[in-house]
Amino acid sequence: MTTMIRARGLTKRYGDVEALRGLDLDVDQGRVLALLGPNGAGKTTAVRCLTTLLVPDEGEAEVAGFDVRREPTAVRANIGLSGQYAAVDEHLTGYENLVMVGRLYHLGKARAQERATELLDRFDLADAAHRPSKTYSGGMRRRLDLAGALVAEPPVLVLDEPTTGLDVRSRQQMWDVIRELVAGGATLLLTTQYLEEADKLADEILVIDHGREIARGTADELKARTxxxxxxxxxxxxxxxxxxxxxxxxxxxxxxxxxxxxxxxxxxxxxxxxxxxxxxxxxxxxxxxxxxxxxxxxPTMDDVFLSLTGHAAEATAGKDRARTEVSR
Known part of the structure; x- marks a missing residue:
């Protein structure tokens, strides 16, 4: 099976803060790896290194067969990224947002328009296609942002806490969309704070804390450890x-x-x-x-973290908030 995302010894420092401490990970084609951890654990830093937004201080990584240091342009051409905050232009309509993304990927005007129409329908946004995105709800914005990550039909998707801040209904809608993408053959790296989310979506979970791996396995295996x-x-x-x-x-x-x-x-x-x-x-x-x-x-995520690290996730989130802001 082809490995679509691979990292060895990934390390990133911000002054005296070591956001990543030798992280290793592998995601095979058509599989989902959930990177689980509290705020400040290093999840977003790992995503930014793998998507060429940050240059790691040490270690090596490949995405879709391309080295993130030596071939960043090729990496970007083969990934779709949806960050923690919906990256949409509030003054453009949903349709215009997606057409713009398509043009930036050099799809051509006709193909960009075609993809925009396809994705708006797929993400249940067709009725709001010509409304300014500033009128969208939080769940609609997240779906539009995810649609933007799919415009160029990339083989690798990286979703950084895609459901944080959403209500229960919107979160369930996002899960349904993600399941559909995986069923269609997408390779997915998903970061999340929610064990339930990782449980429902991931083939394997990598738990990190303070920038390093503390456990990996399926959700059931992790729960068994608690x-x-x-x-x-x-x-x-x-x-x-x-x-x-x-x-x-x-x-x-x-x-x-x-x-x-x-x-x-x-x-x-x-x-x-x-x-x-x-x-x-x-x-x-x-x-x-x-x-x-x-x-x-x-067990909840707190139970897992308490078992693995000796502290609850909320405590870590509060203690490491400053480090999270630095890593962003």
Whole structure:
């Protein structure tokens, strides 16, 4: 299988800040790699290096068979890039935006117009084709931006957090569009903060933090590293904490986490979640532990990051905001 994106030892520094620390990645033709990490992890810096917008300080990278250092023009001719913010001209209509992109790719006037019409229809924007894009909703702008990345029908797509800031409906629409592109044979590098998004779209996930790889695998493999499903309990009385912890410990994969108020407990479970939940409920009944709430859920991105790095994603996002701004 042809490798369409390849990087080895990718490193980028901004003064004393090392945004990338020897990152390696591979994306085969027709596959999706999700680059997962919190704000400031180095995702956007990696994208900018791979799309020739930044020159890496160390390492090497190829996209569609072309070296990003020696052949940047060829790389640009073979990629479609959709950044974190929709790159559309608000004073042009959706149709005019796409025609402009086509002309910049030297498609010729007739072909650029043809592609604009095709893509507006494909992205459910035909009814708004001749409206100024400043009147578009956030989801419509994101779809128009993604359409612009496809005008030249590139073999490689790079989408940098394409659904950040979108509502649930708009995010689902974007996922549907991305699935369609992949089904059509596109090779995709997707950066995201959302484990759910990577879970639904990616063949493989590469988790990075502070510019370096900390884990890679499928979504299920990453979740398994956090203990799979987990049981969450809210006690009616903190005096039942020790008894509840003993019951949870019998099914837990690792330590039972107790909240600061002593009434909230969480335990990753080893076996089938529903079976373990039933055993816990029976154990609570036997020990007369009263609960206000109990539930079974799958790990979130925070659970994965807490397991892999020892800190939650939100904490990292706040702590590294300054580094993110530098990398942009």
């Amino acid at each position: 203990g799979g499903e987990r049981i969450e309990v809210v006690l009616a009385d903190s005096e039942d904490r020790d008894a509840a912890r003993d019951v949870l410990a019998a099914v837990a994969a690792g330590e039972v986490v107790v909240g600061e108020n002593g009434r909230e407990l969480t335990a990753a479970v080893r076996g089938t979640g529903t079976g373990d939940l039933l055993r816990v409920l029976h154990g609570f009944e036997e020990r007369t532990v009263t609960v206000l709430d109990v539930g079974l859920r799958r």
